[in-house]
Amino acid sequence: MTKKQLVSEIKKKASFLCIGLDVDLDKIPKHLLSLPDPIFEFNKQIIDATHHLAVAYKPNTAFYETYGIKGWEALEKTINYINKEYPELFTIADAKRGDIGNTSSRYAKTFFEYMNFDALTVAPYMGQDSVEPFLEFNDKFTILLALTSNKGGLDFQGLQTGDTKLYQEVLKKSLTWRHSEQLMYVVGATKPDFFKEIRAIVPHHFLLVPGVGAQGGDLHAVCKQGLNASIGLLVNSSRGIIYAGNESDFAEKAKEKAQELQREMQEILQQQHLI
Secondary structure: OOHHHHHHHHHHHOOOEEEEEOOOOOOOOHHHHHOOOHHHHHHHHHHHHHOOOOOEEEEEOHHHHOOHHHHHHHHHHHHHHHHHHOOOOEEEEEEEEOOOHHHHHHHHHHHHHHOOOOEEEEOOOOOHHHHHHHHHOOOOEEEEEEEOOOOOOHHHHOOEEOOEEHHHHHHHHHOOOOOHHHEEEEEOOOOHHHHHHHHHHOOOOOEEEOOEOOOOEOHHHHHHHHOEOOEOEEEEEOHHHHOOOOOOOHHHHHHHHHHHHHHHHHHHHHHOOOO
């Protein structure tokens, strides 16, 4: 998917909602557990109920790896289902990869070629040669961890390095890498005060924003400084949507929660004259 296609889908749906598919068998409705593949069935029903409200889906691979080969098979079935039934949706593998160049190349092939995700989250700690292999793929996006939403996010990301902080150096340095136009950045919703300075460094790139919903991030605070002329935000909600219900109507409950966020996003976009 190209950036132009993503922006078009956002405007069409009046939504920049990304739904995180972080499936925990201890939390999904019990009636699904008797099925041959409860993980995929849960995802399928969530996707079918919410695809018209979201523009992106983000499976966190740890929630699939923990179940071994069956988990990986469920992940493959999920991405194949999205690509076949809803090809207009942007797909993100939240795998947080990043290693020496030849290893990164293999990770990139796994998620971009074999599994055909549109984007992959990548840790920038090992620098340029660990990230550029991901950027070699046309119409695929590498989402760098810049300023994360977790409690310890600033332990290293916030370290002072001369006149700037480490996460600011990551942003600045990454713009000098080959094919940097294919970069996006993770910026946590729980740190809305940082969006203005981040936008000053990367005014045109998309930001993937976790932390809205269960983690307490404020959508309006994020949008105030985070939106740009092409919207430039993918705001993720995982637990707040997919676990909104745990009975047979769980998908309908998820739809209701997704619709609440979509309507809020639509109001914001209209107020900013972006749609």
